[in-house]
Amino acid sequence: MKVRWFVIFVLLTVLVTLGAPVATVVASGPEKTAPQEKPFEGVEVNVLTFTGPQIAEPLQRRGPDFTKLTGAKINVIVVPFSDLYQKILTDMATGTNSFDAFVFAPQWMVDYIIPGYLEDLTERVQNDKDIQWDDIAPFFRDFSATYAGRIYTIPLDGDFHMVYYRKDLLEKEGMKPPATWDDYLAIAKAFHGKDLNGDGDPDYGSCISKKRGAQAYWFIFSVAGGFIQSLGTSQGAFFDTDTMKPLVDNEAFAAALDIYNETTKYGPPDELNLDVGDTRSLFTSGRCALSMDWGDIGTLAIDPQTSVVQDKVGSVILPGSTKVLDRKTGKLVPCDEKICPYAVDGVNHAPYAAYGGWSGGINAAAEPKVKDAAYAFFSYMAQPAQANVDVTIGKTGFNPYRISQFLNRELWVKAGMSPKAASDYLGAIEDSLNSPNMVLDLRIPQSQRYQQVVLDQAVSQFLSGEITKEQCMKQIYDGWEEITEELGREQQLEAYRGTLGITK
């Protein structure tokens, strides 16, 4: 008996041992098919962007969703804004390549494309139906994302400067939204020092971020644009398109500096140390009558958790000027039909496409599989299913850039905007986007040095009273000339004319 039991036991053991691999194969069946469902299983993509929390927030929030769909893990690495340009450049130039993809300003891309660091995404975009490329507004599709006819970045955000005002306050005082910068100053002056949110403390007429080394250095050209550029986008607002001489030593730029400086008088006491995040929270907490910003305030104002000005915010295209620069004499002359063909009611507006919208680019030196995963991630972020929700949320920092986002007002009403506020907000962006006199941001080699180094420093020194207006203008002029001379005037001029669409 015992022997028989022993034989049965041995037989069973042998059977189990032989059967185990079969069972394993059967069990692993679904696992084996999983990689086919998740094309990027085991792939990690390191994405570099700035500290935020805006911009980084949607990437971090949607990363895990993307992992569930495709298996690719998205690591979002952040650095302060002032370090972003250099971090991307040095990472690729030194061959460190610790980042596979970047979310950055498309105006810097020329510095990354010429040495061959950025991946050409043209084929990928052409073969990708889900991204609905044609739904992206032509400006972002053809200018921001494209260089020399090839696509290098995926737009995730649309950027224009515009002016926000407290509708409730202006209506109460019978005032109209600002059409010129003089109107802006008059409104700011009228409300400065009054209690605007009912907490008993005096509040501010105008809140504009003016911090050095942050995202504030674009604002001066939002004021200057309307004085300098009047004959359409191809006229350019930064340099003379024949000589590449900076357009900053004239009455127009002087007038803009005066206005910009005067807004500080009606601003918070430490305005020179405020970044855009600070001014946005001041505006949504009801402490400012006016503000100049990208599209973010519009969506932040409808957030019930942080905003006390829900449905009290109006937005308009950047104010303009009734006098514009005569480039021959360097003096301001009154607008007429000839010199201001695009003026509205005699006011020349020049909306500034500052920054061009946060966009995703891919490191050409990354592994092919990683590049594919990075592209898939940016495509996923830009697809209407995700993007059309993200642009309505204030904290994402993403503003509308797709045609469907402008047309479908339902999206905005669903997000909490009143229909009137939605058409106001989208109308201001559309006015800017469709303006034939839009100011294109500087996108020539080393534009970052022209703006983030020379312009930022001179303007901040002027605002703090360290240097006079004349010294400020001279400093920018000399600094820009120095860079142009160093990099080659002809080459820079050609690049500048290229961005403005001027052909010889």
Added chain:
Amino acid sequence: MTTERVSRSALTEVGIGTEAPTSVVLRHVGTRVERMAGNVFILPAVLVVLFLSIFPLFLSLSLSLSRLKFVKGGFEIKFVGLANYHKLLFGSEQNHFLGVLGSPSLLGWLFFLGVMAFLIWRLVRYIRAGSSSVVSLVGRVLTVVLLGSIAWLLAHTLSPEGRPGTVVVTLLYVFIGIAVQYALGLLLAMLTTQRLPARRFFRVVFLLPMMITPVGIAYTFRMMTDTDKGPFQPIWQALGLGLYSWVNDPWGARTAVIISDIWQWTPFMYIVLLAALEGQSVELMEAALVDGANRWQVFWHITLPQILPVSTTLILIRMIEAFKIVDLPNVLTNGGPGTATESMTLHAFIAWRTLDLGGSAAIAYMLLFLVTFLSMSYVNILRRRVVEV
């Protein structure tokens, strides 16, 4: 055989004697090793210094004479001669580095002429003494020229039309900061040597600021100077200053940086001076008191000379350290408003951050030159005083 004979005879000639040749050779090697041992032992240290100090020094010197450029497939470093220095002293960065030169006020002229008169008087006195070598005379003339230039720069940039650049701002941080720190540190040290209640407790409390990281201190002061949200907001509001911020004003911001620096570094002065005060000889003081000296006389003639050697070193260490101030202005004001609170190190850091590596290295070299020169002058001027005492 022949070889052995020759070597043996050679050894006999040099007086080694007739011992077994192997042991002689061994001993010979032994003495060589002993002689070499010192060198061998310090070799690692020399190598470390070479690699960590001398090599980077030369590398950054070459970097300061070049410009970084990004080209296809990488970057190149192009030699540009003294262009980076020229830019700082005479070119587009002059306003930032040296400042805007205005015509000096009457006070400015008096200051400049006073400094020059003192320097020339010292030089003449030195030459008249007749014990001068050529090298030391050249050194002294150079000192007069450089200190005179600094006084000239101060008089011009601190005038009503002028604006101090990062060099002058750094000098202000160093000299105002150290003077106040020394005075406060000495005062606190004197207080805690008295038989006051809870002095042990205060000794610990006075040391605390030194233990906090400068970034933490900068954030604390950033909060305190914020008149909109900071802890002093109700006071500012009550005083009707709710719409005024002192860090928006260049001099207000500089004062904020100096105050936070003083707060952080007074404890260092305090602890060293406390040790010096406690170590001074009691007999001398008692003798002076018996002779009828008052407290001030005791302090001036007995205490101060006794703590002078320690003070000299203390100030030198703090001076070298203070020239490198970067964290406080960077976090507290971000170098602003404008560039008002930028120190030389912060200036170099910002230049480096914008990939102007050559410009950054040039600023760093100017700083190195300034610190070395001022420290050497300080040591030279004070050494004799200390020896005399």
